Amino acid sequence: MLSILLTIWFLHVAAMMSPGANVLLVSQLAASDRARSAMFAALGVTAGAAIWALCAVLGVNAVFQIFPGLRLVLQVAGGLYLIYVASRLCRSGGVTLGSGGPAVSAAAAFRLGFLTNITNPKSALFFGSVFAASFPAEPSTALQAAAVAMIIANALCWHLLLAYLFSRGRVRAAYSRTRGVANRVAATAVGGLGLGLLAATAREAQS
Numbered sequence: 001m002l003s004i005l006l007t008i009w010f011l012h013v014a015a016m017m018s019p020g021a022n023v024l025l026v027s028q029l030a031a032s033d034r035a036r037s038a039m040f041a042a043l044g045v046t047a048g049a050a051i052w053a054l055c056a057v058l059g060v061n062a063v064f065q066i067f068p069g070l071r072l073v074l075q076v077a078g079g080l081y082l083i084y085v086a087s088r089l090c091r092s093g094g095v096t097l098g099s100g101g102p103a104v105s106a107a108a109a110f111r112l113g114f115l116t117n118i119t120n121p122k123s124a125l126f127f128g129s130v131f132a133a134s135f136p137a138e139p140s141t142a143l144q145a146a147a148v149a150m151i152i153a154n155a156l157c158w159h160l161l162l163a164y165l166f167s168r169g170r171v172r173a174a175y176s177r178t179r180g181v182a183n184r185v186a187a188t189a190v191g192g193l194g195l196g197l198l199a200a201t202a203r204e205a206q207s
Contacts, residue, residue: 004143004147011130015126021085022117022159023159025112026038026041026159027166030171035167040109044113045155047113047114049123049151050155052127053127057131075121078197082197083194083198085116113159
C-alpha cells in the first residue's frame with residue numbers, strides 16, 4: 001500500500017509543479033499583495049482537486065469514455081472560463097482578479113480557485129489514469145480513501161506554499177516594479193491554456 005501511495009504522490013507532485021492555471025492564479029494573487037485571497041484561492045483549488053480525485057475513484061473516467069460528449073462539453077466550458085479569467089487579468093491592470101475593488105473577498109477568491117480547477121475535466125482524466133495505473137485490480141476502500149486524502153493534502157500544501165512564497169516582500173517588490181508586464185504575461189499564459197483546451201477539444205470532436 002505504501003509503495004502505491006508513494007507512486008501516486010510522486011506523479012501528482014510532478015503534475016502540480018508544471019505551470020498551469022492553478023499555479024498562475026494563486027501566485028498572481030499572492031504577488032499582487034493579496035496573500036489572504038491567494039490562500040482562499042488555494043483552498044478552492046484544493047476543493048476542486050478533492051472532487052476530481054473522488055470522481056476518479058468512483059469511476060467518472062469510465063463515464064467520460066462511455067459519454068465522450070460530456071467530457072468535450074466540460075472542456076469547452078473550462079477553456080471559455082480560462083479565457084474569461086485572462087480577460088479579467090487584462091482589464092484589471094495588474095491590481096487584482098476581483099471585481100475591480102482593492103481586494104478579492106475570501107468567497108470570490110475561493111470561487112476563482114475552485115472554478116479554475118473544476119472546469120478542467122483533464123484533472124479527472126489525470127487522476128483516473130494515475131489511479132488505474134497504480135491501483136491493484138481490486139483496490140481496498142482503505143487504499144482508495146488514503147489516495148484521495150493524500151491528493152487533498154498535496155494540493156493544499158503545494159498551493160498554500162505558493163501563496164506564502166509569492167507573498168514575500170521581495171517577490172511583491174519585484175512584482176510591483178513589473179506589474180503591468182507580469183499581468184500581461186499571466187493573462188497571455190492563462191488565455192493560451194484556455195485556447196489550447198478549446199483547440200484540443202475541436203480536434204477531438206473532428207476525429
